[in-house]
Amino acid sequence: TCASPGLNGEVWFGTEIGAIRVENDYFYYRNTRRWLPNNSVNDIAVSADGTAWIATDNGISQIIAKEMTYDEKATYFTQQVEERHNRMGFICQSALLEQFDITTSQLAISDNDGLYTAMYGAAQAFRYALTGDKQAKELADRSFKAIKWLSDITPEPGFPARVIIPVDWHEDVNAQYSRESNLKHQKSDPFWKDIYPRFPLSADGKYRWKCDTSSDEIAGHYFYYGIYYDLVAETKEEKDTVKQVVADMTDHLIRHGFKLVDYDGKPTRWGSFDSDYFNSIWGWDQEGLNSMMMLSFLNVASHVTGNPKYEEVAKMLRDKEHYHINAMHPKEFFPPENVVPWDNNLGLMSFYGLLNDE
Secondary structure, eight states, X not given: OEEEEOGGGOEEEEETTEEEEEETXXXXXXXXXXXXXXXXXXXXXXXXXXXXXXXXXXXXXXXXXXXXXXXHHHHHHHHHHHHHSEETTEEOOEEESSTTOGGGEEEXXXXXXXXXXXXXXXXXXXXXXXXXXXXXXXXXXXXXXXXXXXXXXXXXXXXXXXXXXXXXXXXXXXXXXXXXXXXXXXXXXXXXXXXXOSSOBOTTSSXXXXXXOOHHHHHHHHHHHHHHHHHTOOSHHHHHHXXXXXXXXXXXXXXXXXXXXXXXXXXXXXXXXXXXXXXXXXXXXXXXXXXXXXXXXXXXXXXXXXXXXXXXXXXXXHHHHOHHHHTTSOSXXXXXXXXXXXXXXXHHHHHHHHHHTO
């Protein structure tokens, strides 16, 4: 629909479905409300400092090219996370009560608050190890305490919750997962777990915690515990605390035959790391990834606790169940419905412990 020269030979193009900036044969596509009030671009003007002014059917967009150091970028996003994504130390998504109005941001919950908190904590741990920044240490400590709380709040030793919320949370979370709702879910998804309440009450009656914890959560926990132990925990008390929570979680898995077992005494839907599950019709496609993850968990436990029993268990899984062979194919590429991005997260985090602590 239009074109405009920019700085240093770059060119902007307008189209009916967004704008494109071309620089040194790279094409940068800018569309949707992330960049434009409307995708239909009518005209583009570029000012002397490289700022692009883009006229659309719904108004004008200003896109600024701004250089930032990695430290400045990290500071910017850390501030944004702290302002809008911190709930009791857990890192979570936020929802806007009014579309596009950031001031109406409201903290939400997800299945994976523990995973996201672990990722954030790991980032702060690496930052602390590199810079010695006190804020990074504080945020890494806070993240550790939050995900450890997920294990502390449940009645089963070593079993972590997905989420913790105050008892007066603004949503009736258990009504959303009623017995009737569970049975309805099972009609389209036979493996949906019928457990109620999905948000049991804590022992002190002040909080609710979400059960049916998955491999996503566990991968995040082990990923962060190993990093926190190596890079952040400094005192004997800090290191002993990490050792205890890692031992509890690993002992839980071993005690229950390499399964996450919920408060109902049954495995969670996505918490099986055992060979019987891999040899079943519903677990064959997770054999590679979950074998690799289990070996990673045992490596982290062996490294953090110093207890030789975890290496003995890992050796048994290699010698008798061939977990190390399974682990050579940790990512499914076929059929298409098995190619999912969250497996990349689980693989990345688990390879860290598998290789770093071998």
